[in-house]
Amino acid sequence: MERPSLRRQLVMIFLGIAIPIGILLGLLLFFSGLYSRNRLAAAASGGLDMFTTNFENQLDSVENYLLNLSLNDATFRSLSEQTDRTRAYLDAYEIAQGFPAVLAANDTLMGVVLRSGSGNLYVGRYGAAAQQLKQKLNLEAYLGQPGQTNKMMTKGWYLRTIGQRLYLLRSVFYQKASLTAAVDLRLVFEELVENYGLDGRVIVMNDSGNVLVGDANLLPTKMEWNSEGYCLTKVGRDSRLVVRKQVKALTVLYLVPYQHFGVDFAPYQILLVMGAVFVLLAIPFLLFYMKHEIFAPMTALVSTMGRIGRGELSVRSSVDYRNAEFTQVNETFNRMIDQITQLKIDGYEKELEARRNEMTALKLQIRPHFVLNCLKSVYAMVQTGSREDAQQLILLLSRYLRYILSFTATTTPLHTEIEQCCNYAELSSVGQNDPVEVVCEIDPELSELLLPPVSLLTLVENSVKHGKMIGKTLKITITAKLLETEEGCMADLSVADNGTGFTAGDLKQLNSAAPQEENGQHVGLFNVVRRLQLLYGEQVAIAFTNNRRGGGARVELFLPIDPVLQKKEGETA
Template identity: 35%
Template sequence: MNVFGIIKLFGKHNGKRNHRVSLKNMIPGLFLGIMIPLAVILVIYSSYIARSVEVSSSHSSRSQLEIFKSHLESTMKATERVMSGMVSGNAQFQSFSVELMLNDMYNQSYNVQQILKSNLTANENLYTMAIYSPVNNWYTGEYNAYYEITATQRIQAQKNLEPEIKRLINQGDFDLSKWFFHSVGGRDYLLRGMNYRTVYCIAVIDLERLNTIAVQNYHMNGTLIFGNGKTVIYPDLKLGLSPDEIQKAGDSYLITDAVRKYLVVSEQAGYITLIYARPYDGILNEMTLFHIIVLICAAMAVVAVPFVSIWLWKLVVNPISHLTRTIEAIRSGDFSAHVDTYAVEEFRQVNDMLNQMIDEISELKIASYEKELEKQNTEYQLLQSQIRPHFYLNCLKNIYGMAESGQNKEIQQIILHLSSYLRYIFTISKDCVPLQKELEVCKNYADLFSLNQHQDIEFSLTYDAVLTNIPIPPVSLLTFIENSIHYGFVPGQKLKLVLKVSRIVTAERVLIHIIAADNGPGFTRSVINSIDKEEMMIDGKGKKHVGIYNVLKRFRLRYGDDFAAAFRNRDGALVELFFPYTEGEDL
């Protein structure tokens, strides 16, 4: 397919374009049609993964908390069973309800202390168990061997706990119905007590120690928080949890809005609320490698859409658009248009072939133009030869008329003017002459006619001195003067001729403006119609009038579409010629 075939292909009727598919729109459309839904799906799936990972993390935390809760409840129930057994059926324990001798108290307490030690060994969550007899002012306690505390720390804890427990019991503030929270010496404890008359068995759980056990034994890498259902008792991480949020953490999970985020779940162990707050460092830290890869793919897909679109635009759409614009320019006759070379091999081959065809067509067009120019020059010379005989015959006819009337002196003057004119005519060897010579022959012809016809002619000639040497077709202005003299006389009126040459300066260029006018009857409508259509004028007898037609044709051949002419009537015939002025084109 040659370039004209391509032009034809791209230039078919617009009505058929609705049934076509534009490649430059189809490729980005297909890409966006695939990538955008894919990116949306990946984003939605990533959101689902993030939510699933978050829920999974909460389930993991809840499972850990439930295991710990189960062990804590087991400890609390086992301890209550031991305490209940001692209170209800241990004679040695019950004997402390009455006053005893010091030796008896030591003997009776040994068996009780062994029971306490056995329970502490079986329940590592317990911190200490003690017996207190207000009647005997006797207090003895056993501490869990699993607690890694020094003797000094043990003595200090005993010094803090013993007087506080005594105070609570003596003042009746010790709640014997359940486990309860109490702070002693800056540490928080969970206390439980049972009594037989005036002797009390007390169990103590150290809340700080429970957090250590949770980390070591249950792999809970967060913090255990204890509460009573509405209030956080220990430790206070400044989470600012409301009762509703604690309830939500129990039903599902909660991520705090604090500076340090925590994932929070809670469980209820009787009336005690266990809250597990695990540091939450963001969803990425909770994800597996597979989840992170999917999330990265989703982000890359979203980011890649604009970049790949731009890449496709440069690689495919832009070359096709440029190719289309180039073909449209060729259709408009601009064979200087060429297609750029692009990276895609197929586009490069098409562009190279198209550029080669454009160069070949340009060379053919130049050769055709040169042949047409040669033909126009031949036609131009023929048109000039048609004007000269027409003028010769008019001059000879006038001299013949003067000879018949015996006007010898006038004939001499006429012959002088005629010889000057003929010298101008016979010396014309080019297709253009200087404006000055054409203006002189126009004045000479008016004087020649005035002598011949014994009629005064008022001839007004004005011109821009800069334009005296510009080239114009010979005998061109003379033709308008001749026609004005031939058709412009009105009985009883002096003929006035005007010939004016000037410049019109515009923003784009400079134009030469020539006016040829007379005060005669003007042009007929048929003449103006023929001139407007650039047709040769034919009178009612079928005779062709080639003067004005040939002048316009010669100007058109020289200046092409840059030449314009206007013929109208304004107090007589008025002719205006416009053509471009090129500085330095003087003859």
């Protein structure tokens, strides 16, 4: 059964009371018109906000994809250095394999174009928004012009008119290679906007107030915005309700036709006094109605909220309201509490998962074979009279075991982790014909950077275990650099050796980030990846590669420098 609207009930009651008094009807119409206008503005603002938020999120998603590709993709870097045309086309084809997924996830994106260092257009991919072949050809011709790279902007989105079409472009570069994403503004704001139920008129302007999309004749000459965030204006003889939103450097105005109904009360002042007396007589009846239809339901809802605030998350509001608004509030409130409860459960599960991963990491660092081999070496040194070597080996082994067995904090400073890496290298070199050499190049500003304990140590152990070759000194280089990007500062950490390097299968498996069982290969490396992800979230980037010069394995970590996280974790440590 359809529940009556509370507003309709109130209107009918006031009409029934105010039939003898015309002025009271006028007041009711006035406030009713104000209420309707606010609701219309809220609906228009909500629809526009949904569209602009989705549009901005898609722009951010595309921008993150381009930045990640330019910073972390080895094939993209290789493309900028290629002189072999065949190899360059193969690299461009490999990069373009990811374009369809980006286009499918972002319906506002018209296309993505990749250019080589020499200016030749290697490859372009276009989504459903690119309907006209002429648009594609114009875009490729524009981006393929000699010297066009110097005209492109690398910081944020920028506007360009290409072939009488206005595009929002985002470009990234690495040396001589460039990647550009294009959004057709007219297509977005004249066609895709209809999918959000925005049947009014949309006008898009830049920072200077120039109209980019839409009919400039509909732009009001004067707009005064009220506290609710909208304005009423006239365009010719038509009244318009206007709401606005900001997307990047664009200002989006949404104009909705509005019909104003008002009453001039000045001629009816006497009737207004009579109406006020009549309303005073009707107050008891109104209070009785409000007590049962508003105050009683509100009291029940507040009582339920109070119980939930005291921690009783299993409580739900079960009152059977007799009007549509309170019914909707009740249903929305119950759904919200269900979501909060689920989020709390998810938070507990994530915390448990983090603890399990930490315990797994601790167990993975204890290698019985390594410890037994050290003890056998001590025994052999004592038998052969190498007392000093035996003492040194015992001292280094005790430091190693103390570090991996005694820590309780979730993070440790970078300089402490480096000290343990050097200790492990020295431990692996005692009594050996082929020693392990560690070279550290650490930016002083990153000395206190917080990391999960034994993370870099695991990478050094992996180099010693898999990269050591007979008759050759294993050289391990640990670097830490501070990078400044548009998204903020990042730490670039790497551990590289001159050993045998990763196999092709190892690289494919490691870079896929597929989880491993405890008895699988490279479990320690996957565990380092997982613990970094738990600490930094999706902002962390890890690449497993082989050195191009001199051979050997290389693991590179890109970590965001979050002052709040660093401070919090540092206090915990």
